[in-house]
Amino acid sequence: MLTTETGGTRVAPAGSPQADAECIALLHLARAHFGSAAALIVVPAAGGPHPLACVGAWPMPIPIPTDPFTHAAGHAASGAAPAVLPAAGEVWPPLPTVASTEASGCYAACALHGRHGGHLGTLLLLDTAPRTLDAARHAFLAQLATAAGPALERVLASPAGDGAGAPIAHDLVALALKGSGTGIWDRDIAKGEIHYSAEWKAMLGYEPHELGNRIEDAVERVHPDDRAYVQAEMRMHFEGGSDRYEVEHRIRCKDGSYKWICSRGKVVSRDIAGRALRMVGATTDITALREAATRHQQTIDLITNLTDEVDGLVFQYRETADGQRFFSYASRGIGQIYELEARDVATSADAVDARIDPRDLAAYRRSLRESAANLTPWRLEYRVWLPRQGLRWRQGEARPRRLPEGGTLWHGFITDATERKRIEAELHELATIDHLTELANRRDFLAQSEAEFARLRRVGNGVAAVLMLDLDHFKALNDRWGHALGDRALRHFAQLLRQEARSSDIVGRIGGEEFAVVLPGLGIDAAIAFGMRLQRRVSASPLVVDDLRVALTVSIGIDRMMPTDPGVDQVLTRCDKALYLAKARGRNRVELYGE
Template sequence: MPVMPLPANPSSAEDACALPALGAASGRGAHNDDPARAGVTGQDPLLDALMRLAARHFDVAAACVLPGEAADVPAWLGAGVDAPLREALREVREVLRTTARNENESMVEPWIVNDLDSDPAWQACLSRASALPFRFVAAWPLTGANGDALGSLCLLDHAPRELSAQQRASLDDFARVIAALAHEALPSDATLRAELDTLRERERLLALAIAGSGTGIWDRNVVTGEIRYSTGWKAMLGYADDEVTNRIEDSYLRLHPEDLAYVQATMRAHFEGRTDQYEVEHRIRCKDGSYKWICSRGKVTARGSDGHALRMVGTSTDVTSMREMAERLRESVNLVTNLTNEVPGLVFQCRRAPDGHTCFPYASAGIGEIYELTPEQVATNAAGIDALIHPDDLDAYRASFAESAATLAPWHLEYRVRLPQQGLRWRQGDAKPQRLADGATVWHGFITDVTERKRIEAELQEFAMTDGLTRLANRRHFMARLDAQLVLLRRTGGPDCALMMCDLDHFKSINDRFGHAVGDDALRHFASVLREHLRVGDVAGRIGGEEFAILLGGADLDGACTVARRIQDCIAEAPLLSQTGTVVLTVSIGVTQLRVDDVSAETPLSRSDVALYRAKKGGRNRIERA
């Protein structure tokens, strides 16, 4: 949790590397007038600088050199080291020597004790130095050019801790530099200073990197409840260095109340070893009272012998702008989703792979109305939609997508679907394609229900071709069919086709006697007789008034006359039964055959009309040929 940062946004390497050194031998917590501030040797300023640099670099309370047994090694622990610290360091040296002798080894191997309290032998050796409660010690051997044990570079800290592999490598680098200096074997003062400059430059670059990242650092002592923050961490929330306490309890007060329990639970899980690291996003109150979203990451760096967390170090990063951007993006997605879901139709994204596999990665809620499916059912495979397309339209449906993919032309199609609940419905789809880098084609488009429009169109088309009273073909449509039959006859020479003109006899008298309503009933009655007795493919139409025309495909004059007599017999046997009484109907019919040399549809129509005139003049209810 970001409630325990340390140097972030540092302005110097000292701020970045963590805690200031206590002079040559000491790391944190002393003032300039502290006796321990004096140089370790009082003789070599360069070694004195190395100790301060090591203390800062490893973030420990003390860094010093423990002399070995070689006679030519100077006593680097000088009078500048106060008595309690000198006593503690002597104890450490004796323990190292004694342990090495017990193991029949020389002090040429690194010694690292992560927690002195966990080892009774160390506690006994350091009993007289209890005034300085060091709990961590690392002694790295200083070896001369001829293999002599010159001593050890020693790091000490008040809290238990562990050294990473990278820190061990750095400690080895420091030890080699110090050993060369101690043995007066450095190639040159300039070379040594160059190595020191390199170390300082690394610290400077680390400081700049932390400062530029907008990240704050924190260091928490779990045992004491103390937490230290870097300058950058404080500045991130608008605080000056002296405006933030180092108590963990105060850090919890800065947390947003809704996030407190979550942060504490996440940290507790890491303390208990249930997670590899601590990571959480939460809100922290700034100095001005506003809240910032912070991403905090940390890790326990030291644990006691019982596994309890002792120290934790981590970083805090301001992620407010990213959270706000994510929220705006989420609101935009919700808005688009809500809009598309409210549109009466299906808003979709369709993807067709080069191998033809098709899916709908996005489908609005309208898919339930359009296809009676869910978005999940088509997200990876569009087979469920194909199964709903009307069999007569399926080939055209697939071909339309294939052509659009090949030419990148907009997709447009009207097609039928057969749905389990809605039955037969019409759909219209429109979309624009786009080719992807992998060769796939993606369409973004819209599918809507056009069933009602198709019904209206069909009705309008029927009205345009149908006589409103009799529901037979009107004159215009009948003449178009007659023209088409003549074209076929001229092109192929067949088949035979006959044309009949029919006229209800004495129709004017029916209107005069029974009224026009009964006259209309008579026309509808005759039309029903024609529909009942004509074959599929024959065309009957009302030409005007009480005149009707019939086109008989595949019939010669004799066949047409046979049909005409059947119509006359039927109308005679089934008179019109009206509210005013029974109305007896008869019909006169003129018959002709279409000819190749007929100039237009009017030609055979005129011939049959002449034959009709003869039938009426000859006494009505007759059939005449022309």
């Protein structure tokens, strides 16, 4: 049984060449991209093709005939592009599987040859069900083989097991990206300059010294029909309206022709006012992919995502037409984001659902349904409960694609938004909460009151009462015992007021010793009863500090919101006049405006 989960398996016998990290990295990339059960590299041997390395799981031995390799070798020797041979039961017979009741086998193979020609081996994709490759995947597999051929040549040229001369694994990814036509750019927004890598310039047919750095020239190269869209997306990202910049558009080459490119970037530096200073990104030539298949967006995103430094989970999520849900690919970031492993979600997404906070689970499922139904991007912020990390915030983004059988495939990423949400909550609290009493501050109280007033005007016949409250003799209390005790008196009164109020009432500190309450749905009589209950509660609950007992009383002015009022300020003014009357008539009273 050939089996691997993370590291890859070298299966050559003693004395034969050993697959190095580069070959294993290639197989991981191929298996993750195509969603295969296994990916193998086989090399010719005296007894027939022999497996050199495997990523995935497959029973041994693998009975592969030699004819396809002879065919592939002929293509390689001729100098043509690597042959990609669709098998699917036509070239090779079905292979045995772990479950003997199923039929399966090789569904694609790609010949690997060296820099000077000559067949070296073959890359195989195996699955437990018949599979086919569209034109876009066919092209991508051939591209991987082009990068892998020289790597295999180095392995075969080295003594068995010594790994000499093999580059580190990430070199393979660099080769693949270079072969796909990707260039890097760095924009200095303040100077109005943009600097391009040599690969970026070569993509448009320029030599390194033939392209200037002026941003005006960069805008001019964009196709006239795409220019407004590109500039709008760029402005939106500069202003913080998008997490990253991503566009697909046409661009003029040196010879006057146009290419399709996918350009992604992100502002990496802002000034203290939040203005963008520097932006970096990568551009990929997608002309051939657009011509090969209009549905090649999945492959484009996968390749370009390899250049993104995403601190989180990169994933492919699939929902079949009959409702099955699973992650066809999950990066190692799933351990940080969900405290799970890729195998936990490879056949079912239930383990992820179990991690989502019950308060957000319905919204999570609804957002995916809407994204699938309308093929609109999926974006959501939601909470998760994790065994080790506890309650955390997650931010997910993905793009959907309809599959031929009617299912939907998303590709995207999920990041940790906990720290950002914490900062947002602190800023919201600073902007809305009175730090001494922990009631709504004046600004937030007025905002909530205006919202209630707008609701009253919409319904037409609603009611709401408003109370202004002021602690009696508060200045004398401060003068006698000091501001520290005065602050404790304010906190004590705020606690009593909060206990008397309903959860739907709007309660705030307006300033100093003055408070206000809006009672939605209650008229004048109910407001008077509320005020009298509060006075009794305050009288029965003096402030106690050590051996000191300080009696408190409160004066209250009342009126009701009227839909004819221009705004909340008018009813607060009337309540304030009623409060003044309560003070003038002896304090510790409830007075109604106009009486």
